Amino acid sequence: MPKxxxxxxxxxxxxxxxxxxxxxxxxxxxLTAKFRPEEAVTITPPxxxxxxxxxxxxxxxxxxxxxxxxxxxxxxDMMAREFMLERMANKYGIALTAEMKKNYMSSEVVGFPAGxxxxxxxxxxxEAKSKGFLKGxxxxxxxxxxxxxxxxxxxxxxxxxxxxxGDQNSDYKVFSDIIGTLQAQNINIFQLITSPEKRPQ
Numbered sequence: 725m726p727k728x729x730x731x732x733x734x735x736x737x738x739x740x741x742x743x744x745x746x747x748x749x750x751x752x753x754x755l756t757a758k759f760r761p762e763e764a765v766t767i768t769p770p771x772x773x774x775x776x777x778x779x780x781x782x783x784x785x786x787x788x789x790x791x792x793x794x795x796x797x798x799x800x801d802m803m804a805r806e807f808m809l810e811r812m813a814n815k816y817g818i819a820l821t822a823e824m825k826k827n828y829m830s831s832e833v834v835g836f837p838a839g840x841x842x843x844x845x846x847x848x849x850x851e852a853k854s855k856g857f858l859k860g861x862x863x864x865x866x867x868x869x870x871x872x873x874x875x876x877x878x879x880x881x882x883x884x885x886x887x888x889x890g891d892q893n894s895d896y897k898v899f900s901d902i903i904g905t906l907q908a909q910n911i912n913i914f915q916l917i918t919s920p921e922k923r924p925q
Contacts, residue, residue, distance in 0.1 A: 782883035785874065786917070788833070789890035793898050794860025796835035797873050799884065805829065807880035808873055815872065818842050827852075837862050838869055863901050871905050878909070886914035 783801035790796070799805055809828050813820050816838045824845035831849040835858040844852045852858055863870045877884055886906060890899055906914060 782885070783881055784885050784887055785877055787870075787874075787886065787888045787902055789888070789894045789898050789902070790860065791891040791893045792860075793895050794835060794858075795863050795870055795898065795902065796833040796858075796860060797870070797877075798833040799877055801877070801881050801884060802829070804877045804880040804884060808834070808876045811876040811879075812838060812872060813841065816841060818845075820845070833858075834873060835860050837867075838872075863898070863905065868905060870902070871909060874905065874911070875909055878911070886911055887917050888914055889917035 783799060783804065785804075786798045788796040788798070799808075806825075806829070809820070809825065812818075818841055824842075827845050827848055831852075836844045836852070837859070840857050844857045847855065847857070861870045861873060862868065874886075888899065888902060903914075906912070
């Protein structure tokens with residue numbers, strides 16, 4: 725008596741629910757993503773084999789040195805950023821408006837002399853960059869405004885760590901001036917930001 729073969733049936737999976745979840749997640753990430761603002765300057769740091777990650781739970785002040793020698797300041801501590809602005813505006817007699825504060829807080833870095841503060845803050849960050857206002861914070865011996873910015877940031881949050889990020893082709897003298905500025909404020913511990921490099925075999 726011949727064997728009766730069972731009829732093969734294909735397995736069907738309903739993918740409707742999975743597609744719905746995928747599209748919901750995609751929509752969520754698109755709507756909540758925050759685009760990184762355009763950098764004031766492009767900096768290519770020198771490479772090193774250091775594997776120490778830059779970590780600071782209490783916040784970081786990043787001092788960037790462009791190839792042309794301009795010095796720029798950024799911090800991830802929003803309260804310190806606002807405190808710095810208020811103190812600098814008060815020091816130089818600038819009355820801040822809500823629009824000026826908004827433009828300042830939406831900018832990634834501080835990179836202008838105090839004399840141009842009113843003009844810069846009345847512009848959106850992209851406009852200030854296109855008009856050539858972001859030339860860096862003065863750091864020369866006769867007009868060292870960087871010391872005020874760093875001093876006010878540390879006054880707001882003494883736990884802020886300092887990191888220096890310089891272009892590999894920038895002048896060493898600028899680094900020396902920055903270190904001198906930090907040491908004048910009794911800040912002797914800071915980190916240098918480099919791009920990673922493989923260890924030699």
